[in-house]
Amino acid sequence: MEWTEQAARIVAASGASALAVGGALFAAHWPASRLYGSALIAPARPEQIALTFDDGPNPRWTPMLLEILARHNARATFFLLGKYAVLQKPLVRRMQAAGHRIANHSWSHPNFAFTGNRRTHAELTRTQQELESILGEPACFFRPPFGARRPYTLRCARSLGLTPVLWNAMAADWKATTVDQVAPRLAALIERNHTRGVASNVVLHDGGQHSLDVDRSASVAAVEALLARFNATRRFVTLDAWIPASES
Ligand SMILES: [Zn+2]
DSSP: OOHHEEEEEHHOOOSSSSHHHHHHHHHOOOOOOOOTTBOOOOOOOEEEEEEEEEEETTTTTTHHHHHHHHHOOOOOOEEEEHHHHOHHHHHHHHHHHHTTTEEESSSSOGGGGOOOHHHHHHHHHHHHHHHHHHSOOOEHHHEEEOOOOHHHHHHHHHTOOEEEEOEEEOGGGGGOOGGGGTTHHHHHHHHHHHTOOEEEEEEESSSSSTTOOOOHHHHHHHHHHHHHHHTTTTEEEOOGGTTTOOOO
């Protein structure tokens, strides 16, 4: 992932103890780290799965995703980039009307571990304002790009009424070219979470930070496979089903 390269550069350039800096970067990026404040991951409800999608909307692949989700009568949560949402307002409203939850993924996908307070605030508020004007209601969830954050990132999100969200099931779907690189890995992680007694917070990508209409055929096919495999035995929920039960 991009952030590991950035992190490596920062560690290399730093005069401070590499161990201390490495520890801080670990805390800044690792989903389960609570050092920089709490974030929603997944509650102790092993029968539930939240499908979440980042970096959209995508004019080609998001509508296909909507069709698949509708066919399986499943709802999902979409973490949108403000810069893409503002270009596709009818699509965003379609997603909302279909019962999906729309959430904030920043305006332009910066790495918030290396972003100052002023820009962090601007990235979140600009997206929040645009989403509210499109949806007629405020978004309630925020996922930091790359999972990267500083204490201010989560404080800022919470001050805007946003619950920070991370994940506990991810395959490298943003660089996958076939469904086989994504679906089996996610299914194994979902089973692992189930064995551990927790729900699965699955992150996939319907968009891409660098391009509005990036190819997401592998991710979309993986969703079809996961719904076919789990829809009979598990419940697919949107993230608001987990508030306030798991928020701490
Ligand atoms: Zn992202």
